[in-house]
Amino acid sequence: GNSVTQMEGPVTLSEEAFLTINCTYTATGYPSLFWYVQYPGEGLQLLLKATKADDKGSNKGFEATYRKETTSFHLEKGSVQVSDSAVYFCALSDLAAGNKLTFGGGTRVLVKP
C-alpha cells in the first residue's frame, strides 16, 4: 500500500534560518505529491504540490521537488519567519488508490525570533 514518511519534529529554528523537512514515499502507481500546512488553531491548507517527476512546487518561499529516483519530496525554505511556525504534512494521492490522500505523520516547526 501507499505510505508517506516524514521527519519527526519538533524542529526549532531561529528566524532567517534554512528549513528542510524530509519526506519520502511509497506508492504503487504514479502519485501526485503535496505539502499541507496547519497553522495553530486552523485547518489544513495546501502549501504546494507536484504532479509528476522533476516537477517543482513552490509557494510562499517554500519549494519541493518531486524526485522519482529517490521517492522523495523534501520541503525547503531559505529564510523562515516566525509566522512559518506550524505543522507541515507531506501527502500523496494515487489514482490507483482512488485519488485518496495518504498523509505523513506531520512535522511541527517552531521558529523563534
Added chain:
Amino acid sequence: SAVISQKPSRDICQRGTSLTIQCQVDSQVTMMFWYRQQPGQSLTLIATANQGSEATYESGFVIDKFPISRPNLTFSTLTVSNMSPEDSSIYLCSAQNTGELFFGEGSRLTVL
C-alpha cells in the same frame, strides 16, 4: 476554491453518548471526505461521503460507529457513536473541488 465550515468546533462529551458533526461547503463539490487526527498523530481517512448513497469506509472504520450522511452536494454529517475516550480526536471534513482538496478547521472532541 471552497470554504468549509464545521460545527461544532470543539466539544466535551461523556462516554457512551453520540455526537454529530456538520460540514457545510460554500459550493457544490463532487467528493467529500472525513478524516480523523488523533492527538499527536497524522490524518487518517475515515470514509468518503457519497451523495445519494452509502459512504465508503476505509479499513478499520464501520458504519455503525461512524454513520455518515450526504444529502446534497454541499453538506455532510459524521456521527461518532457510543463514544469512548479513544475517540478523542480532531475530526476534519474535506472536499475536493477543481482537483484540489480543501479542509475545514476541524472539530476537536474530548471524550471523558
